[in-house]
Amino acid sequence: MESEDELSIVLVTVDRGSGNFVLVGSDGKKARLPPGSPMLEPTRLQSRVSCPPAFEGLVVEALKGDSIVFELPRFDGGDQG
Secondary structure, three states: OOOOOOOOEEEEEEEOOOOEEEEEEOOOOEEEEOOOOOOOOOOOOEEEEEEOHHHOEEEEEEOOOOEEEEEOOOOOOOOOO
16 A cells, blocks of 8 residues: 555546546545536537546547547656657
């Protein structure tokens, strides 16, 4: 079991279906935070947007089930060489 100092966030998701902002910790626990206003407009084709920090990318899931992966730049600039 990880100590509190070793815990990290392994997935960040905006879920249109539930209307929640979801954080998943390395211990498997989830925190659901209801936004003050809709984060994904009803006219958009996305059902969910996820960002696993270790992946360095963004995963967008469409309403019809397709997944699109976007590579994100690294914070340390290591991908800019």
